[in-house]
Amino acid sequence: NERYLAYLPHSGFHNQRITLENALLLANYLNRTLLVPPVFLGPATEWREFDILLRRILLQTKRGLDHCGRIGKGDPLPAECLxxxxxxxxxxxxFYDMEKINEVQPWKYRPDHSFAWMEANLGIDRNKDVHIVYDQAHYDYQIYDNPNSTYPLDKNRYLRKLELKELSDRTERVLHMGSLFATGRVRAELPEHKAFQDYLRRSMILSTPVLTKTSNAIVDKLGGLGTFVGLHLRVGDGMFVLPAPENIENMFKSLVNITGITPIPNYQALPASTAGDSAAAGDRNNNRPERLDVAQCRARKSEGGRYTTIYIATDGVYPRRNILFRKLFDHFPCIFTLDDFSDLLDELKDKKNYDGVGLSKDLIPMVDAVVSAKGSHFFGTPKSTFSTYVSKQLHPAF
Incomplete structure (x- = not known):
């Protein structure tokens, strides 16, 4: 008579992580075992209404494609393997210690989203044992755990309030949600629920061995845990492109506040065409910007100020050549990015999954996240789920 909660994942890694947290919260409130799907790594599947999203997920399969992974490098791929x-x-x-979570909230791995899988593995009848909560919009409802809550519904995001009792009254063995994405989608107002949410966030700390090993090696080179300032600057896509200059300027002001430096008077960055790292860049603001390597920065660590070691996690391409970052590099000679530690990434770059697909494109941003979280301070990009994860979970944990 075990009862289950199921949901449909979508979007990128951090959105799936937020969805998992919400699903674990809701399963805990309802005293149901959570059916946990795998993490999808690749081009993001966008939200769609329940039936459409389910069909898209079911089509994401490699069943019958084992031969694709055995095709030699450089050999032409047949159409089904493209x-x-x-x-x-x-x-x-x-990524996470899921057994630790299982000690408090039961979950069961769900490798297949089909109802046929449920019937074969859970002993349920899809026609009478499953209740689906359909969502008609990306942010259809927000789930309230406190029946006496005075917290107003954010009508700029959600269409309606969904009370927990409406879900707890369902007697079907499987309660199937659609999307559960969005920070705060499942509220945790009651003390016991807030305590469980805090437990989850302490438990969902990236612990993949290759991530831990690589990030520790980079942190050691920077000077050790808590000896530098971590930044996350998302500038390369979507809604983060236009506000990038303002976000970087605000981050610069934060660095000025904690380091106590005096900004260069009447500072102006040179155009990107002349703002390279080589001597050909010429003088900038009458002084060639100082550039120090990691060893030199560690030697001057006690001076602080402009010699404060700073690590930037970013999706920006070639940060040292990017005009957006120029003001930061010109004021702080001890700024480093993942590009400066490429020699430490070999094991990570060689990491492959069971199907032969390389994992480096997904793991490299996670190394960035872990390294930036191990600084004494962390400053992130507004509205970034990456930054929120680092500031609220990784940085406090490390």
């Missing part, structure tokens, strides 16, 4: 290497899936315990 997208084989563009995506893969891993179980959540690849």
């Amino acid at each position: 997208n084989y290497y563009s995506w893969t899936t891993v179980e959540w315990d690849f």
